[in-house]
Amino acid sequence: MNWVQFPYIAYTAIILLVLSFSVFFLPISKKSKKILANIFALSNVAIFAYFIISLWINLDRPPLRTLGETRLWYAVFLPILGLITFNRWKYFWFLAYSNLMAILFIIINLTHPETYNKTLMPALQSPWFVPHVVVYLLSYAILRVSWLVAINGLLKSYSNKKGIVKVLSILLSPIYFLINLFSENDEKDNIKKILKMADNIVFIGFAFLTLGILFGALWAKEAWGSYWTWDPKETWALLTFLVYLIYIHLRSQHKNKTSLHLWVLTISFAFLLAAWFGVNYMPSAKNSVHTYSQEE
Amino acid sequence: MSFIVLYLQKKTVTQKKDKRRLFQFPWQYKEGFVISFILIILGLGFDFITKKPIHFPAFPTNLSLVITYTLLLIAIYKFEKNNKIVKWISGIPAAITATVLFTIVSAILGIVPQVEPGVILKDDILYDLGFKHLTTSWLIAFTYLFFVTSLGFATVKALIPFKKKKFGIFLSHLGLYIIFIAGIAGSSDAKRTYFYLENDAEPTNIVTDFYSPQKYETPFKLQLNKFDIIEYNPKIVLVNFSDNELITPNSSKHFIIKDSLSENFLDWTIKVEKFIKYSYPTDTSYSKFEETKSKGAIPAALVAIYDKQGNLINQEWITSGNFIFPRKNIAVNEKYYFAMLSPEPKEFSSDITAFLPDGTTENFILKVNKPKKLMGWDLYQTGYDERRGKWSSYSIIEAGYDPWLPAVFTGIFILIAGTFYLFWLGSRAIKEDDNNDNN
Numbered sequence: 228m229n230w231v232q233f234p235y236i237a238y239t240a241i242i243l244l245v246l247s248f249s250v251f252f253l254p255i256s257k258k259s260k261k262i263l264a265n266i267f268a269l270s271n272v273a274i275f276a277y278f279i280i281s282l283w284i285n286l287d288r289p290p291l292r293t294l295g296e297t298r299l300w301y302a303v304f305l306p307i308l309g310l311i312t313f314n315r316w317k318y319f320w321f322l323a324y325s326n327l328m329a330i331l332f333i334i335i336n337l338t339h340p341e342t343y344n345k346t347l348m349p350a351l352q353s354p355w356f357v358p359h360v361v362v363y364l365l366s367y368a369i370l371r372v373s374w375l376v377a378i379n380g381l382l383k384s385y386s387n388k389k390g391i392v393k394v395l396s397i398l399l400s401p402i403y404f405l406i407n408l409f410s411e412n413d414e415k416d417n418i419k420k421i422l423k424m425a426d427n428i429v430f431i432g433f434a435f436l437t438l439g440i441l442f443g444a445l446w447a448k449e450a451w452g453s454y455w456t457w458d459p460k461e462t463w464a465l466l467t468f469l470v471y472l473i474y475i476h477l478r479s480q481h482k483n484k485t486s487l488h489l490w491v492l493t494i495s496f497a498f499l500l501a502a503w504f505g506v507n508y509m510p511s512a513k514n515s516v517h518t519y520s521q522e523e
Numbered sequence: 524m525s526f527i528v529l530y531l532q533k534k535t536v537t538q539k540k541d542k543r544r545l546f547q548f549p550w551q552y553k554e555g556f557v558i559s560f561i562l563i564i565l566g567l568g569f570d571f572i573t574k575k576p577i578h579f580p581a582f583p584t585n586l587s588l589v590i591t592y593t594l595l596l597i598a599i600y601k602f603e604k605n606n607k608i609v610k611w612i613s614g615i616p617a618a619i620t621a622t623v624l625f626t627i628v629s630a631i632l633g634i635v636p637q638v639e640p641g642v643i644l645k646d647d648i649l650y651d652l653g654f655k656h657l658t659t660s661w662l663i664a665f666t667y668l669f670f671v672t673s674l675g676f677a678t679v680k681a682l683i684p685f686k687k688k689k690f691g692i693f694l695s696h697l698g699l700y701i702i703f704i705a706g707i708a709g710s711s712d713a714k715r716t717y718f719y720l721e722n723d724a725e726p727t728n729i730v731t732d733f734y735s736p737q738k739y740e741t742p743f744k745l746q747l748n749k750f751d752i753i754e755y756n757p758k759i760v761l762v763n764f765s766d767n768e769l770i771t772p773n774s775s776k777h778f779i780i781k782d783s784l785s786e787n788f789l790d791w792t793i794k795v796e797k798f799i800k801y802s803y804p805t806d807t808s809y810s811k812f813e814e815t816k817s818k819g820a821i822p823a824a825l826v827a828i829y830d831k832q833g834n835l836i837n838q839e840w841i842t843s844g845n846f847i848f849p850r851k852n853i854a855v856n857e858k859y860y861f862a863m864l865s866p867e868p869k870e871f872s873s874d875i876t877a878f879l880p881d882g883t884t885e886n887f888i889l890k891v892n893k894p895k896k897l898m899g900w901d902l903y904q905t906g907y908d909e910r911r912g913k914w915s916s917y918s919i920i921e922a923g924y925d926p927w928l929p930a931v932f933t934g935i936f937i938l939i940a941g942t943f944y945l946f947w948l949g950s951r952a953i954k955e956d957d958n959n960d961n962n
Contacts, residue, residue: 353892434946441935441942450892452903452923453715454931455706457658462633469626473619480615501633511636 228281236278237333243271244306244330248323264313264322268306271329275303291360292351295339298332300364305329308368316427324375328368355446362442366435367503370471373428374496380421380489418485425492426478433471440464459511463502470495550611555620562624562669566662567652574651575643576659578711582926585708593675593704600679613676621673628666632657640734667707674700691944698938702931709927714739717905718920720747726878730922741922742898744878748886751874752913754866756780756800757822757843761788761855762862770859780824780863790831793861796838797825809840809851818914819847822866828855846911865912873904873918889920900924 228236247267250260279299282290290296309325312318443461444454455461474491481487501509546554579585603609611617635654644650653660678700681693716730716739726744731737759778761770770788778786778793785794801820802812812823827838837853843863844850852862872890877897879885887895889904896902901923908915 431946434942437942438939441939444935445932448928449894450903452894452901452905452921454928454935457632457637459633462629466626466629466633469622469629473622473626476615476619476622506633509634511632511634 228278229285230282233278234337236274237337240271240275240302240333241330243267243274244326247271247306248319248326251319251323261314264319265310268310268322268326271306272303275299279303289357291357295336297360297364298336300361301332301368302329302336304361304365305332305368308365308372312372312428316424318424321372324372328371353446353450355442355449359439359442359446362435363439366432366439367499369428369432369435370499371496373425373432373492374499376421376425376428377489377492377496380418380425380485381493383421384418384486384489418489422478422485422488425488429471429474429492433468433475436464436468436471440468459506459509460502462511463498463506467495467498467502470498548607550607550616552616552620554611555616556623558669559620559624562665563628563662566660566665569661570653571651573661576640576656577661577664578659579708581711585711589704589708596672596675597679600676600683604683609676612673613680617673618677621670625666625670628657628663632663667703671700671703671707674703691941691948693941694937694944695941698934698936698941701934701937703934705927705930705934709925709931712927713925714923716922716924718745718902718922719917720745720873720875720920721917722747722750726876733921741900742880743900745902745920746876746878747918748874748876750871750907750915750918752871752907752915753869754800754913755869756798757866758864759786759793759795759824759826759841760862760864762852762860764858764860780822788861789859791836791855792829794827794829795824796827799823802842804840804842804848809842812840812842819845820914821845821848822863824863826853826861828853828861845914868912871904871907873920875902875920899926 244267247264250263250267253260253263255263279290282296282299290299305325305328306322309322312325313322440461443464447456448454470491474488474495477484477488477491543551545557580588599606599609600613631654635649635657637657638644638650638655640656640659644655647655649655653662657663674696678693678696681689681696715733717733718727718730720727724747726746728741728744730739730741732739756779759780762768763770778784778788780795780798785792799812799814800822801815802823803815803817803820804823805811805813809823821842821844823840823842825838825840828836830836836855839853840851841853841861841863842848842851843865845865850862852860854860870890872888874888875886877885877887879898885897889895889902891904894901894903901921903921903923904918905921906919908917
C-alpha cells in the first residue's frame with residue numbers, strides 16, 4: 228500500500244474513531260460501552276498499523292521522515308493511549324480527546340497529500356532512529372494531554388471569578404466542554420482529583436521524554452561522534468525536560484498549592500511546543516540537524 | 524487587571540503571615556531565588572570583565588576535582604545532615620530554584636545563535652556577556668555549580684538511609700549527576716578532529732581540530748583505499764519554466780526512476796524506456812549513452828512523453844549531469860519541462876587500512892552510523908567532496924577521543940533504569956516522599 232490508497236484507510240479510520248467514543252451516549256450499561264469502545268478503537272489501530280507496515284515495506288525505510296508520515300503514527304498511538312488510560316482510570320473524555328486528535332491528524336493528511344519520497348539520508352539509517360522518534364512522539368502526545376487536564380483544572384478553579392479569567396474560559400470552552408461532556412459526575416468538580424490525573428499522565432510522558440533524549444544522545448554518538456552538541460533542538464528538549472522536572476518536584480512537596488501547579492503545568496506545555504516546532508523559527512536554529520522539511 | 528490585583532492582595536496576605544526574614548532559617552524558595560540572582564550577576568560580571576571563553580581544567584586536575592567534590596558531598600551529608608544549609612540544599616526548594624536557574628540560562632542558549640568554538644568576537648555586547656558562547660561562560664559555570672550541588676546532595680539524601688521505595692529516585696538522580704559531572708569534566712579532555720584522506724595518498728596520522736587549525740598526531744596511521752557511494756536511483760520531476768518551481772505529480776508520488784515505468788503528471792504521461800545508472804554520453808548532443816564503470820559516470824534515461832490521447836509528444840535522453848557533464852532536460856511545451864535530479868546518497872563508505880604502532884595492519888570499512896573503535900579513538904565516516912559525489916577523490920573521517928565517555932554512558936544507562944523504575948511506580952513514587960522535610 229502507499230499514499231494513493233490512503234483515503235480509503237483514512238475514512239474507515241475516522242468512522243471507527245467516531246464510533247468508539249460515541250458509544251458513551253448510548254443508553255447501555257457501562258460494561259457494554261467499554262467493550263464497544265475498545266472494539267472500535269482497536270480495529271482502527273489494526274488497520275492503521277497495517278497501513279504503516281505496508282507503507283514501510285513499500286518505501287524500504289521507516290515512514291518517519293516527513294511530517295505527514297509522523298502524523299500517521301499519531302493516528303495509531305493516540306487511540307492506543309486513549310484506550311490504556313480509559314481502561315486503567317476510566318477517563319472516557321480522554322478516549323474522546325485522543326480519538327478526536329487522531330481524526331484531526333488524519334484529516335490534515337487527507338487535505339495535505341504527502342509527497343511520496345523513498346529516500347532516507349544515510350545518517351537516519353540507524354537502529355536508533357525508530358525508537359528515538361517514536362518515544363518522542365509518544366511523550367509529546369501524552370504531555371499535551373496533561374496540558375488539557377491542567378487547563379480544565381484552571382477553568383474549574385477560577386470558574387466563579389470575573390474579568391480576564393472569564394474571557395479565557397470562553398476561549399478555552401471547547402476543551403472544557405469536551406472533558407466535562409464525557410466525564411462521570413464524581414470526577415468533575417474536584418481539583419485534587421484532576422491534579423492526580425495530571426500526575427499520572429505527566430509521569431508517563433516525562434519518562435518517555437527522558438528516554439527520547441537519552442536514545443537521541445546514544446544515537447548521536449554513533450552517527451555524529453558526540454552525544455550532546457547543544458543543537459537547538461537538543462537544548463529545547465532539555466528545557467522541556469527541566470520544566471516538567473520543576474512540576475514533578477513541586478508536586479512532591481506542596482500538595483495544596485493546586486493553582487500554582489496547574490499554572491506550571493500549563494506553561495510547561497509552551498516549552499514543549501517550542502521544542503516541537505517553535506525551534507525551527509528561532510534565530511539559533513540555523514545549523515540544526517533537526518530542521519525537517521516536507522520536501523527536500 | 525482585576526486578576527492581578529487579586530493576586531497581589533493574596534500575596535500581601537501570605538507575606539504578612541511569613542514573618543521570617545531573608546536568609547533566616549529554615550531557608551525556602553526566596554533564598555534559592557536570591558542565590559540564583561547573585562549567581563547570574565556574578566556570572567555576567569565575570570564574563571564581561573574577562574570577555575573570553577573558559578574551560579574546565581584538563582586531566583588530571585578534572586579527575587581529582589570531580590572525585591574530591593563528590594566525596595565532599597557525601598562526607599558533608601553524612602556528618603552534617605542536620606545542618607540547616609545542608610538540609611536546604613538537599614531539599615525541594617533548592618532543587619526547584621536551581622532548576623529554574625538552569626532553565627533560564629539554557630533558554631538563552633536555545634534562542635541566541637552560538638559562535639563556533641574558538642571564535643572570539645570583539646565589541647559585541649552579547650558575546651561579552653557570554654550569551655554567544657554560553658557553554659564556555661562563567662554564567663553557565665555558576666549555574667552548573669548550583670544545579671549539580673543540589674542534585675548531588677539530593678542523590679546522597681535518596682540513598683541515606685537506604686529505603687527500597689526511594690531506590691528509583693536515587694537511580695534517576697545518580698544517573699543525572701554522573702552525566703553532568705562526567706560531561707562537564709570530560710569536555711576539556713575530549714578531542715573532535717578529522718582525517719583528510721586522499722585517494723592513493725601515503726598513510727597519515729595527522730588530524731586537524733574541528734574548531735581550530737591546531738593539529739594532533741594519532742598513535743596509528745590511516746590510508747584510504749577506496750571511497751564509494753551507493754546511490755538511490757534519481758528522481759524525475761516536472762518543472763515550470765518561468766520560476767523553476769516543481770510540480771507535484773497527480774498520484775502524489777515522487778517519481779523515482781525504475782526501468783519501464785510510467786507516471787502521470789498533469790495532462791501528460793512520462794515513460795522511462797531505458798535507464799542506465801552509470802553511463803557516458805557517446806556524443807556531445809547526448810543522442811546515445813553507454814554503460815560504464817569509469818570515473819565521472821552519470822545516470823541517463825531515455826524517456827518519452829505522451830499526451831492524454833496517447834500521442835507521443837517528445838522522446839529524448841535526459842541526465843542529471845554532474846561536475847563533468849552538463850544536465851539535460853526534456854521539454855513538454857513552452858511552459859513545462861521534465862528534469863532528472865542528482866541521485867541522493869543511500870550510503871557512503873571508505874575502505875581503509877590502519878597501520879598500528881606494533882607494525883600490524885587492519886582493514887575496515889567505515890560507514891555512516893557504523894563507527895570504528897581504534898586505540899581509544901572513535902572513527903566516523905563524515906564527509907566527501909559533495910560536488911563530485913560518488914567520484915570524490917577524498918574522504919573525511921572524524922576522529923573523536925573522549926576518555927570520559929564510559930562514565931557518561933554509565934550515567935545514561937543508570938538514568939534509563941531509574942526512568943523505568945519511576946515509570947513503573949507512576950505518581951506513587953512521589954506520594955509520601957519529602958513531605959516532612961521543609962515547611
